[in-house]
């Protein structure tokens with residue numbers, strides 16, 4: 504990926520952080536996007552300390568105007584890891600509008616804003632590209648206390664397939680990665696509950712939850728020309744969760 508520019512939203516922590524490091528190691532110049540400027544700066548410093556290239560972008564991706572301005576200013580990116588996302592697990596009957604709005608705003612609308620601007624930049628520059636939407640196994644199945652989260656990740660799957668057809672003729676590929684439970688800030692508290700962890704383990708054929716690094720083969724594969732004929736698809740990295 505030498506010389507290619509990559510954008511990772513939510514690149515300061517968890518899965519996004521691992522993606523920044525993996526893409527930088529593979530030679531890409533990575534733009535690290537998140538809200539916390541100190542963490543974004545630390546990530547960029549870490550990439551540079553390893554001999555890579557990184558640019559900080561402090562942004563709230565739910566702000567459509569900020570996304571449009573930022574991507575226009577930063578220039579075209581050939582690799583997007585559309586990763587920023589959230590969950591607030593609750594029963595539907597206990598879910599307030601505020602949670603519904605916040606999860607939809609980040610998991611669907613912000614993913615749309617970012618993909619739209621990246622595609623606009625690529626089309627304008629006449630460049631091919633690879634967009635990777637970080638979906639979830641919950642984009643394919645249901646999950647207890649996850650009506651909103653599942654709805655948003657199923658939406659990401661639909662957006663991916665439709666966009667793949669829209670931009671395929673321009674040489675732009677669009678795919679999802681669908682992880683099982685991965686130990687990050689988003690899941691750490693829930694995975695500390697022994698009963699929950701037991702339930703999770705019982706649904707993963709490989710018998711363990713994932714680490715961010717478990718997703719990096721998929722990220723590098725989809726970002727690179729090794730996946731040149733792959734578009735509109737979902738790469739399950741779920742330890743077998745959806746296979747039964």
Ligand code: NDP
Nearest residue numbers: 513515516517518537538539563564588684685687688689
């Ligand atoms: P984390 O909570 O660990 O990290 C989230 C990242 O997104 C942080 O860098 C955060 O930085 C950034 N972020 C959050 N809100 C915004 C915003 N409005 N604008 C810009 N950046 C934002 O999440 P994970 O790494 O666990 O999850 C990443 C993705 O993977 C999500 O889409 C999630 O749904 C998906 N996923 C996660 C799984 C898991 O088990 N962890 C399983 C399946 C899918 P900051 O707060 O500074 O903005």
